[in-house]
Amino acid sequence: MATTSGTGTEFSGDLSAGFNAEGEDLAPGTGPWALAWRRLRRNKVALFFGGVFVVIVVLCLLAPVYAHDVAHTTASAEDITGTVKVGGKNVDIVSLTGIPIGPTWHSRYFLGADSNGRDTAVRLLYGGRNSLQIGVMATLITMVLALILGVVAGYFRGLADGFITRGLDVIWAFPALLLGITLGTVIAVGGIGPLKGSSLIVPAVIIGFVYIPYVAKPLRGQVLQLREREFIDAARQQGLTHTRIMFSEILPNVASTIIVFIPLILANAILLEAGLSYLGVGVEPPNPSWGNMISDGLTTIPEAFHNVLVPGIMLVLAVMSVNIFGDGLRDALDPRAKVRITR
Amino acid sequence: MTRFIVRRLLAMVVVMFVISVLTFLLFEAIPNGNPAFRLAGRTATAAEIQVIEIKYGFNKPLYIQYLRTMKNIFTGQAYSYTQGFNVLDEVKAGLPATISLAVGAGIIWLLTAILFGTLAAVRAGRSTDRVLTVVSMLGVSMPPFFLGAVLIYFLGYKANIFPIGGYVKFTSDPIQWFVHMLLPWFTLSVLFIGIYARVLRATILDTVNEDYVRTAHAKGLSDRQVLFRHTLRNSLIPIISLWGLDFAAIIGGGAILTESIYNLHGVGQLAADSIGRLDIIPILVIVMLAAFAVVVLAAVIDIVYAYLDPRIRLSI
Numbered sequence: 001m002a003t004t005s006g007t008g009t010e011f012s013g014d015l016s017a018g019f020n021a022e023g024e025d026l027a028p029g030t031g032p033w034a035l036a037w038r039r040l041r042r043n044k045v046a047l048f049f050g051g052v053f054v055v056i057v058v059l060c061l062l063a064p065v066y067a068h069d070v071a072h073t074t075a076s077a078e079d080i081t082g083t084v085k086v087g088g089k090n091v092d093i094v095s096l097t098g099i100p101i102g103p104t105w106h107s108r109y110f111l112g113a114d115s116n117g118r119d120t121a122v123r124l125l126y127g128g129r130n131s132l133q134i135g136v137m138a139t140l141i142t143m144v145l146a147l148i149l150g151v152v153a154g155y156f157r158g159l160a161d162g163f164i165t166r167g168l169d170v171i172w173a174f175p176a177l178l179l180g181i182t183l184g185t186v187i188a189v190g191g192i193g194p195l196k197g198s199s200l201i202v203p204a205v206i207i208g209f210v211y212i213p214y215v216a217k218p219l220r221g222q223v224l225q226l227r228e229r230e231f232i233d234a235a236r237q238q239g240l241t242h243t244r245i246m247f248s249e250i251l252p253n254v255a256s257t258i259i260v261f262i263p264l265i266l267a268n269a270i271l272l273e274a275g276l277s278y279l280g281v282g283v284e285p286p287n288p289s290w291g292n293m294i295s296d297g298l299t300t301i302p303e304a305f306h307n308v309l310v311p312g313i314m315l316v317l318a319v320m321s322v323n324i325f326g327d328g329l330r331d332a333l334d335p336r337a338k339v340r341i342t343r
Numbered sequence: 344m345t346r347f348i349v350r351r352l353l354a355m356v357v358v359m360f361v362i363s364v365l366t367f368l369l370f371e372a373i374p375n376g377n378p379a380f381r382l383a384g385r386t387a388t389a390a391e392i393q394v395i396e397i398k399y400g401f402n403k404p405l406y407i408q409y410l411r412t413m414k415n416i417f418t419g420q421a422y423s424y425t426q427g428f429n430v431l432d433e434v435k436a437g438l439p440a441t442i443s444l445a446v447g448a449g450i451i452w453l454l455t456a457i458l459f460g461t462l463a464a465v466r467a468g469r470s471t472d473r474v475l476t477v478v479s480m481l482g483v484s485m486p487p488f489f490l491g492a493v494l495i496y497f498l499g500y501k502a503n504i505f506p507i508g509g510y511v512k513f514t515s516d517p518i519q520w521f522v523h524m525l526l527p528w529f530t531l532s533v534l535f536i537g538i539y540a541r542v543l544r545a546t547i548l549d550t551v552n553e554d555y556v557r558t559a560h561a562k563g564l565s566d567r568q569v570l571f572r573h574t575l576r577n578s579l580i581p582i583i584s585l586w587g588l589d590f591a592a593i594i595g596g597g598a599i600l601t602e603s604i605y606n607l608h609g610v611g612q613l614a615a616d617s618i619g620r621l622d623i624i625p626i627l628v629i630v631m632l633a634a635f636a637v638v639v640l641a642a643v644i645d646i647v648y649a650y651l652d653p654r655i656r657l658s659i
Contacts, residue, residue: 027492045473045477046427072478076358081580161655166358167358169358170358170361170362170365170634172632173358173362173634173637173638174362174630174634174637175592175595175596175597175630175633175634175637177597177599177600178592178595178596178597178599178629178630178634179612179630179634181599181614181615181618181626181630182366182369182626182627182630183369184368184618185617185623185626186369186623187620213490230571258514267483267484271484271486275486275488275599275600277486278486278600279599279600279603279617279618280618281618284646291486292493293487294489295488297492298604301492301495301500302496302501305496308489308492308493308496309493312489312493314488315486315489316481316484316485316486316489319482319484320484323480323483323484324477324480327476327480
């Protein structure tokens with residue numbers, strides 16, 4: 001372990017030295033984070049897709065600007081009887097038979113219209129904003145709750161662990177989408193507390209809840225192993241409180257796992273939101289999301305396929321870029337970690 | 344071993360009980376209190392609500408309502424409040440389509456994932472691995488309803504090769520059954536192939552460092568023999584148990600998106616259709632049965648593991 005290749009072992013304790021041997025001269029004191037950053041920087045594919053995701057986020061955040069200054073409309077402005085100038089002549093936005101116009105490649109209806117005469121490009125950006133917002137909120141909810149439950153269960157073991165683990169097992173037993181639609185339908189009927197069914201927070205809470213066991217269970221396992229290590233014993237001997245040990249000894253050691261989980265959960269949260277909205281229990285129309293845009297678009301298939309294709313491609317691109325970046329992040333931080341979202 | 348099985352089955356029953364209580368409470372407790380109000384409609388009088396309360400037993404204590412609901416579900420007496428159909432009959436009617444989907448897709452995704460995962464692991468770091476990684480990533484990022492829509496549009500509407508959806512009974516026309524199931528099988532498989540191939544690749548790369556693999560090499564087996572007889576055989580264990588759980592979830596209606604985009608009228612689509620009607624009973628029955636299926640399979644898998652590997656028996 002005296003060689004430079006052993007410097008990354010602080011991450012998970014069982015990292016084999018071989019994974020860090022990158023055939024180059026590293027300064028003997030190179031820390032794990034610096035090593036991870038170096039590995040990530042070299043992974044051009046992951047960086048590229050990370051960049052793609054940033055571009056998508058920026059575009060979606062600029063939705064109001066685009067709607068106001070380029071398309072001169074809003075996400076919900078319908079125009080079934082209007083016309084738009086394409087190549088010098090006026091064309092119906094929605095034809096007499098109810099078929100919306102395809103991409104005009106002009107500032108108005110750049111990506112065509114939907115069956116209500118709304119601007120697809122504008123709705124795409126606003127929908128993305130909703131999808132991303134829900135994804136980020138849900139990820140935050142999952143990570144915070146899973147971290148608390150996982151660390152408490154793993155650290156205290158015993159009764160607390162028994163309750164938490166059984167509870168997680170119960171949530172985990174429900175297929176994610178089925179649990180999502182059950183909660184969605186129930187809450188769509190009644191709302192939760194002060195929240196109405198149409199609020200974006202409702203799908204975020206549902207999705208955040210569904211993914212807790214997928215993060216909390218592996219975290220608990222890791223904490224169970226960590227608490228037997230010598231440095232935790234040492235901390236206990238020094239008389240540190242449980243809270244202090246969890247925050248300053250356990251937390252830094254599970255930090256890499258948490259970071260690796262964030263993009264994974266984000267990607268899955270966006271996908272689940274799309275599925276829920278597609279089925280009608282996510283973002284409530286007329287508020288757009290990529291999922292409900294696709295389900296809207298299906299009503300005019302095969303004549304106006306762009307209304308399925310446009311949000312679908314955006315959705316796949318966003319989720320895939322998060323997934324690939326997350327994969328690169330995992331390889332960089334913890335090459336042997338088996339962190340993934342499976343049953 | 345008997346001791347282990349008994350304890351594991353007891354744990355299973357406890358989890359199933361909690362699941363049933365939870366689903367019941369979701370229905371009874373969360374949505375604005377009294378379900379009688381929802382059944383009666385907006386303009387109901389107090390007398391009408393009372394009639395409904397008595398008819399469905401909403402005025403009884405919660406535990407009695409719970410027992411009654413469970414009794415109704417397991418004796419096949421659970422009826423949709425808004426549509427009036429018998430939920431269990433509808434679930435049974437949807438099962439052939441759902442089982443067809445699960446079995447076909449299950450075989451396809453397991454075999455393809457084993458092929459992809461093994462290839463990626465054997466060629467780790469090389470171009471084959473990179474390509475398979477991107478393909479897997481595309482697969483896990485692909486929502487079934489979008490992939491289904493694209494396939495239906497291009498292969499159904501445009502090229503006219505495949506039907507645009509629907510389910511044909513195997514018993515009435517096996518060839519049409521097969522033709523109708525091909526796209527759904529593919530669509531559902533894509534999602535899982537990505538996940539499974541990645542898991543298998545990681546497991547193989549881990550197993551390769553095990554002592555028994557080194558021993559196998561040392562005693563002079565060829566790379567191929569070591570791969571198939573030792574590495575792969577052990578690496579498949581997590582994949583197979585994963586497969587069992589996902590299969591159970593699909594039988595329980597977990598493939599809602601695939602079923603509804605292809606209009607298969609399976610168990611999952613029954614749940615999807617009930618959403619629009621805000622018809623909670625079928626959704627609850629399905630979600631509970633799906634969770635039961637997963638819990639039972641998880642227990643079976645644990646017991647099989649314990650049978651194969653005595654060390655596990657001691658750990659619980």
